[in-house]
Amino acid sequence: MARNIRLSRLIAEARDRGTPFTDERALQARADVTPPDLQERFILWAARHRLLPEAYVYGLAFAAQGAAGRPSFLLGRVSLTGSRAYFPICFGAKTPVATLAVVAAALALGARRLFRLRRRGEAAFLLVPATAIALTAIHSRLNIGHRHLLGLYPFLYIYAGALPGQLKSAAGRVAGLWAPLAMVILLGAETIAARPYFIPFFNVLAGGARGGMGLLSDSNLDWGQGLPALQRWMREQGVQRVNLCYFGTADPAAYGIAFVPLPGTYHLGVPGAGEAGYPAEQPELPGYVAIGATHLQGVYLKDALRRYYEFLGRKTPITVLGGGAMYVYWVDRWGE
DSSP states (O other): OHHHHHHHHHHHHHHHHTOOOOOHHHHHHHHHHSOOOHHHHHHHHHHHTTOSOHHHHHHHHHHHHHHHTOOEEETTEEESSOOTTHHHHHHHHHSOHHHHHHHHHHHHHHHTTOOGGGGGTHHHHHHHHHHHHHHHHHHOSOOOOGGGGGGGHHHHHHHHTTHHHHHHHHHOHHHHHHHHHHHHHHHHHHHHHHTTOOTTOOOGGGTHHHHHTTTOOGGGTOSSTTHHHHHHHHHHHTOOOEEEEOOSSSOGGGGTOOEEEOTTSOEEEETTTEEEEOOOOOOOSSEEEEEEHHHHHTTTSOHHHHHHHGGGGGSOOSEEETTTTEEEEEESSTTO
16 A cells, blocks of 8 residues: 555656656556655554554555645646645745744744743743644645645744733833734734635635635635535525536535536436436536636646636636636626
8 A cells, every 4th residue: 555655656656747658567666666755654664563553554545645646726737646735835925924024023032032932941941843844735736725724823822922911022112002902903904805605715825715726726715615605695595496517525405506507517327326416517608607616716626627627717706706716707608
């Protein structure tokens, strides 16, 4: 199983280069001369020394194999190998501006040894774990969501908590009071402006949720949460039926949505066990086409399907729902 991590990594790298393996023997030969990476070596070492239960080690290997070649979206580009810039961009785009400013000020003041925290080394208990989480995320190829950075924030919040007192000591009472108060007001304003759609939140520097469309995908923007907003829009506009390309596994019919399932909408068939979701149908045109932002970006679609929906990206949507999770277009003829 550990060898499969290497195979998935080689396949992903070849596809990103535009030179996919066409010969299984060539792939296996390349794997034989490619040294295992640190992750594979750790899993093999853990299995050899029975460091962890066998089922747990197998699960680690299975997850690592999936992460080695999973599609990700960054700055308009789909990649199977990810990017070291992914999580820094996530942090910068998905963190409120006020939080970025406070953390930056706290780190800057800390670097100048203005924090009393540093006198007894307490800062290490906050910054070392935060750095470990950040470096682990940056090293990972599993570039699918800002949520993988959430463990970073508690350490940064606690570290930044001493900022008002230190500003007061360094710059006077006015700065110690009004600068933090201004940041609280800014944070509140940006939070209220985003509600109730917090999944697709992008800060104002990133252009909000609409700006996020060209930056990140998946759980950063559209995790299948757009169905309630689509149902409300259809009811308010008197729309009886839409053509729907939905990114998610929920049943749109459960939300009262009448729809034509387009290619890419969830459908899973298991021989002998039945099927879930909806098989794809031809769109009913002219009519409305509703498509999840993740599918509009084409992250998890095959090349043919990506081209199938490509023309929608050149059209102006009738409306954008769910804070940026669902785009609705009027289409007279497919491809135009």
